[in-house]
Amino acid sequence: MDFSFSAEDREFQREVRAWLDESWPAAARERRARSALARVSKAEQVRWQQKLAERGWAAPNWPVEHGGAGFTATQNYIFDLEMARAGAPRVLPFGITMVAPVIMKFGTEEQKQRFLPDILHSRVWWCQGYSEPGSGSDLASLRMKAEDKGDHYLVNGVKTWTTLAQHADWIFCLVRTSTEERRQLGISFLLIDMQSPGVTVKPIITLDQPVEGFQEINTVYFEDVEVPKANRLGEAGRGWTCAKYLLEFERGNAYSPALKQSLAGLEALAAAEPSGYAASRTGLAASENAGNAPLIDDEAFVTQLRDLEVQVLAMEFVELRILGALSAGQNVGPESSMLKTRGTELQQAVAELALELCGYYGFPLDQSTPLSEDLGPGFGPTHANGAAQAHFNTRKVSIYAGSNEIQRNIMAKLVLGL
Numbered sequence: 001m002d003f004s005f006s007a008e009d010r011e012f013q014r015e016v017r018a019w020l021d022e023s024w025p026a027a028a029r030e031r032r033a034r035s036a037l038a039r040v041s042k043a044e045q046v047r048w049q050q051k052l053a054e055r056g057w058a059a060p061n062w063p064v065e066h067g068g069a070g071f072t073a074t075q076n077y078i079f080d081l082e083m084a085r086a087g088a089p090r091v092l093p094f095g096i097t098m099v100a101p102v103i104m105k106f107g108t109e110e111q112k113q114r115f116l117p118d119i120l121h122s123r124v125w126w127c128q129g130y131s132e133p134g135s136g137s138d139l140a141s142l143r144m145k146a147e148d149k150g151d152h153y154l155v156n157g158v159k160t161w162t163t164l165a166q167h168a169d170w171i172f173c174l175v176r177t178s179t180e181e182r183r184q185l186g187i188s189f190l191l192i193d194m195q196s197p198g199v200t201v202k203p204i205i206t207l208d209q210p211v212e213g214f215q216e217i218n219t220v221y222f223e224d225v226e227v228p229k230a231n232r233l234g235e236a237g238r239g240w241t242c243a244k245y246l247l248e249f250e251r252g253n254a255y256s257p258a259l260k261q262s263l264a265g266l267e268a269l270a271a272a273e274p275s276g277y278a279a280s281r282t283g284l285a286a287s288e289n290a291g292n293a294p295l296i297d298d299e300a301f302v303t304q305l306r307d308l309e310v311q312v313l314a315m316e317f318v319e320l321r322i323l324g325a326l327s328a329g330q331n332v333g334p335e336s337s338m339l340k341t342r343g344t345e346l347q348q349a350v351a352e353l354a355l356e357l358c359g360y361y362g363f364p365l366d367q368s369t370p371l372s373e374d375l376g377p378g379f380g381p382t383h384a385n386g387a388a389q390a391h392f393n394t395r396k397v398s399i400y401a402g403s404n405e406i407q408r409n410i411m412a413k414l415v416l417g418l
């Protein structure tokens with residue numbers, strides 16, 4: 001199989017690279033390359049998203065008629081590759097990648113006009129209200145109730161693990177509108193304004209949260225919230241179909257572009273370090289005098305690095321093979337479960353190696369300790385700032401969007417026929 005890009009695709013790659021070199025500020029690029037903790041603020045993300053929108057690239061997965069880039073599968077992959085190379089923030093998924101395709105497929109014309117432009121231009125932020133306490137993997141057991149009150153629903157219940165709900169203007173929710181024998185048939189898909197009376201957001205504090213401003217997840221409470229029926233997507237009781245459609249997009253990412261970039265970053269750090277602190281303290285150092293040599297000269301470290309590179313390369317080949325199938329008009333199917341499982345395992349392995357590279361400077365810090373240049377004078381080398389937090393943060397990737405155990409069940413059933 002030929003994995004090389006066509007001449008047009010290579011031209012497209014040059015165009016994307018040139019635009020990113022010009023548009024994504026060098027200072028931000030440098031900051032993100034140096035510290036794992038350098039996440040972007042909401043304001044920075046919005047500015048970036050709007051810049052992409054001006055270029056017509058804010059929504060790579062949308063058709064042109066709705067203002068999307070209309071990229072082919074290959075162009076989408078190349079775009080991801082170049083965004084990762086530049087260290088530019090990924091398009092935030094909840095609006096553009098998740099709810100928008102569902103609005104396009106199941107929404108009325110009025111709903112499309114109302115919601116899509118604000119998503120495209122990052123004027124309105126969304127979050128995902130699927131999981132509830134006690135309803136995660138077994139999502140169809142969800143209990144958040146939406147009672148039919150004529151022109152509106154009265155919503156009561158709790159959603160949890162809701163990523164970035166504290167910044168969101170709207171939430172898309174799976175709610176129970178009836179109790180059918182087949183649980184899936186009683187579920188509807190509602191779009192809820194977070195400013196509605198009766199909605200309360202409370203933070204969940206996690207291990208990766210060393211300082212304020214880095215909190216990611218929340219519990220959202222709904223108490224007698226009135227939601228107009230005009231905010232329901234699709235028919236009542238058919239929300240499960242919308243939910244499954246959305247999950248295809250949630251799991252449809254390519255992992256290798258960002259992984260390759262992270263490994264290249266680790267290699268550059270290991271080569272640059274005088275390593276008075278790193279190699280001698282990582283526990284990886286193979287030789288007595290490793291402390292005076294760059295870590296890249298350390299056999300044990302390099303073995304781990306190259307091993308991961310090989311695994312990422314294998315991942316890339318699988319992604320390119322799937323890309324070939326997509327370009328030929330086929331669907332991804334259960335292979336998305338394979339990609340999600342391997343991709344997230346590798347994300348965790350890379351974060352772990354990055355932490356090892358820091359030696360004891362990677363020790364997690366408490367809330368009162370300044371962490372990076374942005375936050376005050378640092379402690380240890382810059383790349384160690386936030387390495388532990390990044391390591392903790394990647395624990396989530398094998399859990400959300402359907403845990404890896406659930407993905408293995410899917411593969412066993414659909415690929416192996418068990």
Ligand SMILES: Cc1cc2nc3c(=O)[nH]c(=O)nc-3n(C[C@H](O)[C@H](O)[C@H](O)COP(=O)(O)OP(=O)(O)OC[C@H]3O[C@@H](n4cnc5c(N)ncnc54)[C@H](O)[C@@H]3O)c2cc1C
Binds near residue numbers: 129163402
């Ligand atoms: C950081 C983070 C962010 C998240 N963001 C969001 C969000 O924005 N919106 C949202 O709706 N949800 C979000 N989630 C929730 C996520 O989708 C759920 O955590 C996930 O579906 C697992 O559900 P659970 O936590 O209830 O665990 P459970 O379903 O209780 O599972 C517990 C354990 O049992 C295993 N298990 C369960 N059933 C089976 C089975 N049949 N076979 C084998 N093993 C099984 C699971 O793999 C897991 O290891 C987020 C989660 C995290 C950690």
